[in-house]
Amino acid sequence: MLHQPDHQLIVQVSQRAEVRLAAIGDLHLRDREPSEVPALLEGLAARADLLVVAGDLTENGRVAEATVAGQLLGGIGLPVVAVLGNHDLRGVRRRAFRQAIESEGVRVLDGDSVVIELASGQRIGIAGVAGSGGGFWREEHAVAPYGRAFRAVAVKVRREAERLDAAICALDAPVKVVVTHFAPTATTLGTEPAAKWWMLGNAELGKVIDRHRIDLVVHGHAHLGSPHGRTAGGTPVHNAALPVNGGVVVIRLHSRWDTAWSTPGESVA
Numbered sequence: 689m690l691h692q693p694d695h696q697l698i699v700q701v702s703q704r705a706e707v708r709l710a711a712i713g714d715l716h717l718r719d720r721e722p723s724e725v726p727a728l729l730e731g732l733a734a735r736a737d738l739l740v741v742a743g744d745l746t747e748n749g750r751v752a753e754a755t756v757a758g759q760l761l762g763g764i765g766l767p768v769v770a771v772l773g774n775h776d777l778r779g780v781r782r783r784a785f786r787q788a789i790e791s792e793g794v795r796v797l798d799g800d801s802v803v804i805e806l807a808s809g810q811r812i813g814i815a816g817v818a819g820s821g822g823g824f825w826r827e828e829h830a831v832a833p834y835g836r837a838f839r840a841v842a843v844k845v846r847r848e849a850e851r852l853d854a855a856i857c858a859l860d861a862p863v864k865v866v867v868t869h870f871a872p873t874a875t876t877l878g879t880e881p882a883a884k885w886w887m888l889g890n891a892e893l894g895k896v897i898d899r900h901r902i903d904l905v906v907h908g909h910a911h912l913g914s915p916h917g918r919t920a921g922g923t924p925v926h927n928a929a930l931p932v933n934g935g936v937v938v939i940r941l942h943s944r945w946d947t948a949w950s951t952p953g954e955s956v957a
Contacts, residue, residue, distance in 0.1 A: 707810050707863060707941040708735065710766070711928040713742030713908025716775060717760070719752035726760055728935045733765035736938050737806045742908035742928045743773025743818060743869025745789070751781050754788035762792025767804050769795045771816040773869035773909060799851030803861045812941075813861030817852045819870030819907070820844045822890030841886075849892040856900045863941060866897055866905045875917030876927040877910050894919040903941060 710732055715725050732739065741761065746753035754776075761768045770789070779785055786796050795802050797816025805811050822845035848870075856866065871877060871889030880888060888910050897905055898921030905923055911931040918925055926939060 707806065707812055708737045709812070709865065709904070709906075709939045709941060710736035710739040710936050711742065711906045711926055711939060712739070712930060712933075712936045713869070713906075713928040714744040714773070714911065714930045715741070715757065716744055716747045716930075717753055717757050718747050719750065719756050725930075729760065729764050732936060736766060736936075737808070737810070738767040738769065738804060738812070739764065739936070740814065740865070740867050740906050740928075741768065741770035741794075742867055742906050743771050744775045744908060745770060745773070746776050749776050749779030749782075749785060751779070751784045751788050754785045758789040758792035758794055761789075761794045767795075767806075768793070769797060769802060769804070769814050769816065769867065771797050771867050771869055772818050774818075777818070797855070797867065799848075799855055801855040801859045803859065810863070811861045812863040812865060813859035814865045814867060815852065815855035815859055816867040817848055817855060819852070819868040819872070819893050820848045820890060821870060821887040822892065823886035824874040824889070824891045845890045845892050849890075849896050852893060853896045853899070856896070856902070864900070864902050866902050868893060868905070868907045869909050871907050871910055871913070871925075871927070872897055872905055873917050873919050873925050875919075876907070876913045876915070876925055878912055878914035878927075878932070880910050880912045888913075891920075894921075894923075897921070897923055904939065906939075 717723055745757040790796055799817050801815040803811055803813045822841050872893035898919050902923050905925040906928050908929040910927055911929050913927045913932050915927050915932055
């Protein structure tokens with residue numbers, strides 16, 4: 689039974705009024721099966737200023753599933769920004785898949801970025817990319833011992849990292865958030881088996897993030913992960929996967945670089 693999470697992440701950023709960023713990932717929606725996700729999104733517009741979705745909106749990457757996802761997310765009364773996940777990319781009609789989502793007003797990022805002006809006048813910049821697996825080994829051991837297959841993985845790792853870097857460089861906003869599907873750090877992998885880490889994310893994403901002044905990173909994919917972590921450079925990271933949190937997590941953004949985790953009822957100085 690899904691439930692609303694009993695924890696809250698507070699990240700301090702440099703604006704007077706807070707930005708309430710709702711985050712969720714790994715919805716795995718199907719077109720012919722009921723889902724508890726709609727109930728989790730009810731009333732979200734009263735609690736948040738925007739929603740980011742960290743990939744795997746659908747189970748099989750089918751256009752019919754994308755239509756369900758687009759209609760659901762486009763109807764919540766908030767700006768919605770999403771990246772695609774590995775399940776979303778299973779289908780062959782990728783252009784139609786993306787169009788089915790974006791036609792409902794959901795912005796899908798794929799190596800690009802967007803700046804959203806909220807009703808409060810606050811501006812928040814979001815850079816997004818799906819990312820890829822690749823692992824979190826030391827750089828000198830990441831490719832050479834593993835043969836041709838892992839060299840192909842390394843090519844994708846570098847490509848996605850370069851696309852994320854370009855997307856971040858294009859951002860011009862006082863608050864900057866990165867959204868990926870694959871994890872940029874192992875600190876949010878929780879109880880995921882170490883043998884699977886190479887499939888769950890890669891360290892190159894984290895290195896790119898740490899070259900910039902990013903206020904928050906949101907990812908999904910790691911269903912057995914933990915909700916909170918940081919990159920090697922200290923950037924706050926939230927694992928928004930639905931199996932981890934049991935619902936939507938609302939992240940309150942305050943003043944830049946002074947960061948803290950909090951549970952309801954606790955205050956942050």
